[in-house]
Amino acid sequence: MAAVPRTTDKDGTPVPQRLLAAATRLFAEQGYDRTSVQEIVEAAGVTKGALYHYFGSKDDLLHEVYARMLRVQQERLDALADADEPVEKRLRAAAADVVVTTIEHLDDAMIFFRSMHHLSPEKNKQVRAERRRYHERFRALIEEGQQAGVFATATPADLVVDYHFGSVHHLSTWYRPDGPLTPQEVADHLADLLLRALRP
Amino acid sequence: MAAVPRTTDKDGTPVPQRLLAAATRLFAEQGYDRTSVQEIVEAAGVTKGALYHYFGSKDDLLHEVYARMLRVQQERLDALADADEPVEKRLRAAAADVVVTTIEHLDDAMIFFRSMHHLSPEKNKQVRAERRRYHERFRALIEEGQQAGVFATATPADLVVDYHFGSVHHLSTWYRPDGPLTPQEVADHLADLLLRALRP
DNA sequence: CCCGACAGACTAACCAGTCGGTATGTGTAA
DNA sequence: TTACACATACCGACTGGTTAGTCTGTCGGG
Numbered sequence: 001m002a003a004v005p006r007t008t009d010k011d012g013t014p015v016p017q018r019l020l021a022a023a024t025r026l027f028a029e030q031g032y033d034r035t036s037v038q039e040i041v042e043a044a045g046v047t048k049g050a051l052y053h054y055f056g057s058k059d060d061l062l063h064e065v066y067a068r069m070l071r072v073q074q075e076r077l078d079a080l081a082d083a084d085e086p087v088e089k090r091l092r093a094a095a096a097d098v099v100v101t102t103i104e105h106l107d108d109a110m111i112f113f114r115s116m117h118h119l120s121p122e123k124n125k126q127v128r129a130e131r132r133r134y135h136e137r138f139r140a141l142i143e144e145g146q147q148a149g150v151f152a153t154a155t156p157a158d159l160v161v162d163y164h165f166g167s168v169h170h171l172s173t174w175y176r177p178d179g180p181l182t183p184q185e186v187a188d189h190l191a192d193l194l195l196r197a198l199r200p
Numbered sequence: 201m202a203a204v205p206r207t208t209d210k211d212g213t214p215v216p217q218r219l220l221a222a223a224t225r226l227f228a229e230q231g232y233d234r235t236s237v238q239e240i241v242e243a244a245g246v247t248k249g250a251l252y253h254y255f256g257s258k259d260d261l262l263h264e265v266y267a268r269m270l271r272v273q274q275e276r277l278d279a280l281a282d283a284d285e286p287v288e289k290r291l292r293a294a295a296a297d298v299v300v301t302t303i304e305h306l307d308d309a310m311i312f313f314r315s316m317h318h319l320s321p322e323k324n325k326q327v328r329a330e331r332r333r334y335h336e337r338f339r340a341l342i343e344e345g346q347q348a349g350v351f352a353t354a355t356p357a358d359l360v361v362d363y364h365f366g367s368v369h370h371l372s373t374w375y376r377p378d379g380p381l382t383p384q385e386v387a388d389h390l391a392d393l394l395l396r397a398l399r400p
Numbered sequence: 401c402c403c404g405a406c407a408g409a410c411t412a413a414c415c416a417g418t419c420g421g422t423a424t425g426t427g428t429a430a
Numbered sequence: 431t432t433a434c435a436c437a438t439a440c441c442g443a444c445t446g447g448t449t450a451g452t453c454t455g456t457c458g459g460g
Contacts, residue, residue, distance in 0.1 A: 015405085031317050033233035037450060048451080049407050058450065113373075114314055117231050152396070155389050159381075163393050166370030167363045173313075174362055181359075189355050193363050196352070197397035215439085236415060248417080249441045258416065407456075414449085422441075430433085 016054045018044040020068075023061045028107035032062060032118045062115060063123045069108045070130045076101060077137055087145040091198075092191045094141060095164060099187035102168050103175055110172040135161055142198070151198040164194050216254045218244040220268075223261045228307035232262060232318045262315060263323045269308045270330045276301060277337055287345040291398075292391045294341060295364060299387035302368050303375055310372040335361055342398070351398040364394050 013021075022043035026035040037058055041051050055061050080094045102109045119127060139161045145151035155163075167190055175186065213221075222243035226235040237258055241251050255261050280294045302309045319327060339361045345351035355363075367390055375386065 031233070033231070034318075036448080038448095047407050049453095050405075052451070053404085053406060114317075117314075118234075154396075155393055159386070159389050160393065162370060162374050163367045163390060166368070167366030169370050169373070170362055170366030173369070186359070189359050190363060193355055193360065193397045196354075196399065197393045199396065199399070237417080238415075247441050249419095250439075252417070253439060402460090404459095405457090407454105409453095409455105411452080412450100415447090416445105418445080419443095420441105422439100424437105424439085426435100426437090428433100428435090430431100 015044070015046055015050055019046065019051055019054065020061065020064055024065055024107050024111065027062065027065065027115065028110045032111070032115045059118070059120050059123065062111070062119060063127070065108055065111050066119070066123075066127045069105065069112055070127070070134070072105075073098060073101060074130070074134050074137075077134060081137055081141055086150075087141065087148060088150055088195065091141045091145060092195055094138065095194050096184075096187035096191035098165075098168055099171065099190050100183045102171050103183040103186065106172050106175065106177075109169075113169050113172065135165070138164075145198070149200070152200045155197075160194075160198065163197075164190075167193075215244070215246055215250055219246065219251055219254065220261065220264055224265055224307050224311065227262065227265070227315065228310045232311070232315045259318070259320050259323065262311070262319060263327075265308055265311050266319070266323075266327045269305065269312055270327065270334070272305075273298060273301060274330070274334050274337075277334060281337055281341055286350075287341065287348060288350055288395065291341045291345060292395055294338065295394050296384075296387035296391035298365075298368055299371065299390050300383045302371050303383040303386065306372050306375065306377075309369075313369050313372065335365070338364075345398070349400070352400045355397075360394075360398065363397075364390075367393075 019040065023035070023040045026039055026043060029035075037048060037051060040058075040061070041047050044050075051061075055064075076097055077094055080097055081090055083090055083093070085093075116124060116127065139157045142151060142157040142160050146153045146157060171186075181189075219240065223235070223240045226239055226243060229235075237248060237251060240258075240261070241247050244250075251261075255264075276297055277294055280297055281290055283290055283293070285293075316324060316327065339357045342351060342357040342360050346353045346357060371386075381389075
């Protein structure tokens with residue numbers, strides 16, 4: 001009754017997860033189009049038969065990366081935004097948290113912003129919709145602060161969100177784990193810049 | 201003595217420029233790998249013979265897009281940074297200008313940030329080097345203001361540059377010409393956010 | 401004995417770059 | 431002024447290599 005396959009030879013990780021991990025790494029390293037299905041299955045120590053047993057297409061694999069990332073980020077944002085704290089604290093926490101988790105999953109982030117257009121149209125639409133939900137939750141925080149008078153209203157909240165997420169997006173371009181700043185330090189600085197920009 | 205070909209049938213535009221324009225549009229629309237050389241030459245109204253007469257490879261075409269963009273941006277930054285104005289004004293002008301020119305060449309920008317990894321290693325290195333020059337010129341402006349005491353020193357100048365260019369980078373993801381904001385309005389808002397974040 | 405979990409050879413399509421060929425304009429020498 | 435040589439500007443069929451996805455089959459456990 002092994003509806004979910006328990007393990008396989010090499011290590012203790014189930015095959016679908018091994019495939020997803022291999023694909024994530026390779027997509028981030030070489031790009032989606034430059035990564036062949038053959039490479040993925042070899043890196044995961046299986047064959048094409050296994051991949052197409054668990055996933056419908058190469059595109060599906062990419063979609064899984066997006067779904068995983070979106071799920072994690074949305075959950076974290078919801079938790080932080082719902083906390084019982086003043087709005088400045090909640091925004092700062094959310095702004096810093098997304099930086100830390102992005103850095104912790106830099107491969108995912110790289111794929112996220114670089115390979116959207118490789119998704120099939122419907123999957124692309126779906127990802128955009130979920131992304132919009134996230135964006136709007138974040139925007140609501142800023143608007144709440146603006147209405148409460150603790151944030152400046154000079155800039156539309158939408159633009160502020162795009163400003164901040166631009167810098168998050170950009171992390172995968174420049175951040176190096178062996179650089180001088182820890183993820184938390186970068187996060188604090190970027191959250192600080194956001195809050196400073198919002199001072200009335 | 202037509203060292204530079206003057207015109208050709210269809211319109212008055214020389215073939216190399218037609219090819220570059222077609223490639224730029226298609227790369228932005230479909231991505232580099234998804235665009236075949238055949239599509240490019242058809243869009244430009246010529247054949248492969250013409251393309252490989254003027255360009256060494258498909259990769260060369262991509263490199264040209266980068267070179268063009270970098271040249272324009274660097275020239276504009278140099279001019280603005282060298283102006284005889286107080287540093288806040290120069291930084292604001294530079295920050296806003298890069299937004300406007302990025303929006304005006306949104307296809308180039310999209311390609312720029314999405315397709316770096318498709319360049320051959322040497323070309324990639326070259327582009328990175330020029331990009332770094334640009335980055336450092338911008339950083340120097342911020343450091344100048346910090347040393348003069350008109351900008352906050354809470355955040356390292358490098359990080360501030362990445363913060364701003366993240367948002368510039370991000371423009372190609374969300375900005376739509378038919379949206380509510382003109383390029384100049386967006387630029388003013390984003391420059392404003394930067395300057396606000398830098399208030400001591 | 402049956403089904404899920406794979407294996408791996410195979411196919412049909414595609415694509416970057418090549419290469420021999422053609423056309424057109426220009427400089428030069430008779 | 432004509433004739434020839436030659437380079438530039440392009441044409442388009444062809445090649446060699448690659449790839450996503452398929453399909454038939456094997457194997458081990460329940």
